Amino acid sequence: MEPLLCAQGLVAGYGPSPVLQGVDLTVRAGELWAVLGPNGTGKSTLLRGVLGVLPWTRGSVRLLGRERPEWPPRALAQHVAWVPQTFEPAEGFSGLELVLMGRSPHLGLWGLTSERDVALARAVLEELDVGYLADRPGEALSGGERRMLLLARGLVQQPSLLLLDEPTAFLDVAHQVGALARVRARVEAGLGAVAVLHDVNLAAAFATHVVLLRDGRVLAQGPVEAVLERERLEALYGLPMETALAPSGVRLFAPRAR
Incomplete structure (x- = not known):
């Protein structure tokens, strides 16, 4: 292989x-x-x-x-997905929106997410036991919560x-x-x-x-x-x-x- x-x-x-x-x-x-x-x-x-x-x-x-x-x-x-050590600006985005950024390489010309993309992101959040972060505003996230969202973003990239x-x-x-x-x-x-x-x-x-x-x-x-x-x-x-x-x-x- x-x-x-x-x-x-x-x-x-x-x-x-x-x-x-x-x-x-x-x-x-x-x-x-x-x-x-x-x-x-x-x-x-x-x-x-x-x-x-x-x-x-x-x-x-x-x-x-x-x-x-x-x-x-x-x-x-x-x-190839990359989960970095350092945090990126999260203000102005919800937890779900931050995770959905991982779908960007798979989106079409207009870069619009589908219902399937949203369902996949929510499923990964639930898989990591942080589904409650979907609606959390970025400015209200702790360091640990941001870390979990970075991992979710990498996994949703498939x-x-x-x-x-x-x-x-x-x-x-x-x-x-x-x-x-x-x-x-x-x-x-x-x-x-x-x-x-x-x-x-x-x-x-x-x-x-x-x-x-x-x-x-x-x-x-x-x-x-x-x-x-x-x-x-x-x-x-x-x-x-x-x-x-x-x-x-x-x-x-x-x-x-x-």
Whole structure:
């Protein structure tokens, strides 16, 4: 099966000093990759480079079997959805209207949404357990509520590949779990996804694969159960870690008190 994403030898950054130092990453349908690493190590840069928002200086990126520079923006947006880390202005829009922006790549010449588009947006809001936000004005949204609407906007886009930059930021524990559970359910139905995360335990619970980035280089990557080991996490974050096995069989990790 053709990978949804294939990045090879990616070198990218801001100004003369690259942040990424030759990163390889291949993502297939049915895989949820978590990107873990210290602050400033290139996690968001990786996603921006893949999208072409941040030009890379060396390497290559293929999306759905096609070189990234060959994709027209509208066609790319019909297949790849981006859930950014930062918020965009929401004032003047309702929650439903913000989510419906995700349908833009699929609309006709006049850019008018149909009853089907509205029904799809409402269904995604209900799926994420935030249907009550449909009529909430943008200026009345909390940070967590905006985060959930950004995720809903990405899902309503109906992509083949979903790229999420810190999708659990600003969310309480219940919504962190709920959001990643819905993404994982979509992945099991054939979606491919890459999520920048800071919580190792969320990665262990929901991701199928993980890539560990440190100083712009891949420290390790592969299936979660093979990569998430105490020694690797200690090398990744530069601090001692404790690990335990939950009754469910999921391994738990925590920094060791000094």
